[in-house]
Amino acid sequence: xxxxxxxxIRQDFPILGRTVxxxxxxxYLDNAATSQKPLVVLDAERNFYLNHNAAAHxxxxxxxxxxxxAFEGARAIVADFISAQSSEIIFTKxxxxxINVVSYGFSNHLSKGDPFYISKDNxxxxxxxxxxxxxxxWQQLAKRSGAxxxxxxxxADAQIDISNIDSMINDKTKIVAITHQSNVSGAITQLExxxxxxxxxxxxxxxxxxxxxPHMPVDVNKLNVDFLxxxxxxxxxxxxxxxxxxxxxxxxxxxxxxxxxxMIDHATIESATWAKAPKxxxxxxxxxxxxxGLGTALKYLTKIGMDKIxxxxxxxxxxxxxxxxxxSGVEIIGSxxxxxxxxxxxxxxxxxxxxxxxxxxxxxxxxxxTGHHCAWPLMQELKLNxxxxxxxxxxxxxxxxxxxxxxxxxxxxxxxx
Amino acid sequence: MGLESLYQEIILDHYxxxxxxxxxxxxxxxxxxNNPSCGDEITLRVQVENQIIKQLTxxxxxxxxxxxxxxxxxxxxxxxxxxxALELEVSxxxxxxxxxxxxxxxxxLADAVAFSGVARYPARVKCALxxxxxxxxxxxxxGGSK
Numbered sequence: 220x221x222x223x224x225x226x227x228i229r230q231d232f233p234i235l236g237r238t239v240x241x242x243x244x245x246x247y248l249d250n251a252a253t254s255q256k257p258l259v260v261l262d263a264e265r266n267f268y269l270n271h272n273a274a275a276h277x278x279x280x281x282x283x284x285x286x287x288x289a290f291e292g293a294r295a296i297v298a299d300f301i302s303a304q305s306s307e308i309i310f311t312k313x314x315x316x317x318i319n320v321v322s323y324g325f326s327n328h329l330s331k332g333d334p335f336y337i338s339k340d341n342x343x344x345x346x347x348x349x350x351x352x353x354x355x356x357w358q359q360l361a362k363r364s365g366a367x368x369x370x371x372x373x374x375a376d377a378q379i380d381i382s383n384i385d386s387m388i389n390d391k392t393k394i395v396a397i398t399h400q401s402n403v404s405g406a407i408t409q410l411e412x413x414x415x416x417x418x419x420x421x422x423x424x425x426x427x428x429x430x431x432x433p434h435m436p437v438d439v440n441k442l443n444v445d446f447l448x449x450x451x452x453x454x455x456x457x458x459x460x461x462x463x464x465x466x467x468x469x470x471x472x473x474x475x476x477x478x479x480x481x482m483i484d485h486a487t488i489e490s491a492t493w494a495k496a497p498k499x500x501x502x503x504x505x506x507x508x509x510x511x512g513l514g515t516a517l518k519y520l521t522k523i524g525m526d527k528i529x530x531x532x533x534x535x536x537x538x539x540x541x542x543x544x545x546x547s548g549v550e551i552i553g554s555x556x557x558x559x560x561x562x563x564x565x566x567x568x569x570x571x572x573x574x575x576x577x578x579x580x581x582x583x584x585x586x587x588x589t590g591h592h593c594a595w596p597l598m599q600e601l602k603l604n605x606x607x608x609x610x611x612x613x614x615x616x617x618x619x620x621x622x623x624x625x626x627x628x629x630x631x632x633x634x635x636x
Numbered sequence: 637m638g639l640e641s642l643y644q645e646i647i648l649d650h651y652x653x654x655x656x657x658x659x660x661x662x663x664x665x666x667x668x669x670n671n672p673s674c675g676d677e678i679t680l681r682v683q684v685e686n687q688i689i690k691q692l693t694x695x696x697x698x699x700x701x702x703x704x705x706x707x708x709x710x711x712x713x714x715x716x717x718x719x720x721a722l723e724l725e726v727s728x729x730x731x732x733x734x735x736x737x738x739x740x741x742x743x744x745l746a747d748a749v750a751f752s753g754v755a756r757y758p759a760r761v762k763c764a765l766x767x768x769x770x771x772x773x774x775x776x777x778x779g780g781s782k
Contacts, residue, residue: 574699604675
């Protein structure tokens with residue numbers, strides 16, 4: 220498939236036209252951290268506040284109706300984007316919150332027959348590839364409940380090692396929390412065997428899809444997982460809105476982490492019963508404008524085509540991988556080919572610390588991420604303190620890949636390595 | 637004001653050939669500090685006798701700024717009184733927090749003046765300060781007062 224028409228796309232993202240240090244043109248390659256936003260998303264948020272702002276699901280007036288329609292309309296778009304049902308989509312403030320919502324759904328205070336009952340006789344399975352957002356909530360759940368935390372390791376290619384899943388995922392396993400695509404190595408998880416094993420032992424599977432949903436077509440029915448989460452701001456949407464998708468039969472049984480307004484079926488001074496999902500998990504006046512912005516963002520991505528976005532990124536990633544390997548001293552973390560890999564490329568440069576790499580690149584207008592990428596366990600396994608990461612998106616161009624590669628060569632010159 | 641103001645030769649020299657970067661066996665205080673946001677780490681050992689820093693050594697990992705800053709700090713404070721070293725820390729901190737507006741006192745800060753350019757890069761200030769924060773912590777534990 221050919222590249223996207225980035226000339227056209229870039230017109231939708233005015234920030235990409237600005238200059239940065241020393242009048243250099245911005246080359247934004249920090250998309251795994253957050254994406255830029257197209258005008259239609261900003262307009263949608265503004266339009267909501269300008270014309271329809273009111274508290275959704277409350278009030279008898281016209282604006283309240285319109286706000287409700289806009290918010291629920293966004294939910295329908297979000298559901299459609301991953302081929303889910305609207306009633307299975309919960310708006311949170313972030314993917315981090317989404318994962319916490321599920322981890323707090325488990326408790327050792329529930330009745331033993333409850334699917335969310337967890338105790339010291341259970342285990343929770345994570346992986347060494349996880350972002351802290353999909354590790355700490357499980358680590359803490361293990362502490363609270365007495366359950367054992369265990370983890371799948373990584374292969375030499377920084378992929379999740381599935382060689383021992385039959386022993387690691389066993390009849391004590393309550394949930395397997397796993398990334399769909401690593402924010403460090405870009406590795407795309409081979410889910411099928413993991414999901415199959417989880418099904419065999421009756422464990423739930425939560426998928427951290429922060430790095431996949433914005434970059435490739437995702438269909439929850441095909442994935443066959445139980446929960447999936449991603450954040451809006453990495454998918455050209457606003458900050459402050461995350462998505463949690465869950466199977467309706469599980470959402471029905473899961474206890475809410477946050478209680479308060481609008482999430483009840485009935486309340487007295489001493490007790491309350493919950494509304495049905497998704498409302499049960501959306502206490503308080505929701506992030507309506509952000510949800511509307513996300514709905515618009517997903518419509519924007521759909522119009523371009525997720526398969527086309529994926530192909531576009533593959534061309535850029537292939538070019539960057541080849542170019543980086545031609546630079547002596549560069550070591551790419553993980554797969555050096557397109558096989559099972561997405562758009563995040565982490566690398567080290569011998570003799571130069573990643574922060575210094577990033578600083579020199581910044582001087583050339585190139586925005587990359589440096590550091591541990593909130594994945595300390597992975598860094599510890601790789602025996603690294605930090606890496607430099609470039610990550611691409613629909614608006615990046617082959618010319619920008621060249622500027623980036625040239626930037627890395629300039630780093631070597633500057634530090635004389 | 638470009639990269640050269642940030643990465644002055646003195647900094648790159650100290651980065652490539654760090655001073656006092658080998659932990660001594662005999663010490664009064666050892667501290668370990670890190671920057672959780674970036675992963676840089678330092679371990680500092682200080683031997684204090686009669687309120688004088690007899691020996692100060694360190695080990696650590698991090699970027700050129702943090703490593704060079706540790707090296708320069710270790711040179712400047714070797715043999716100094718706790719009081720003097722804490723004064724240096726205050727001056728260096730002022731320089732780093734000055735957003736590039738504070739004039740450095742070359743007489744007092746010597747090689748540490750080379751870090752003046754860092755103050756214009758807010759994201760890197762913490763790199764330059766890591767070793768100095770460790771020093772302050774160590775000296776206060778060794779009996780210094782604020």
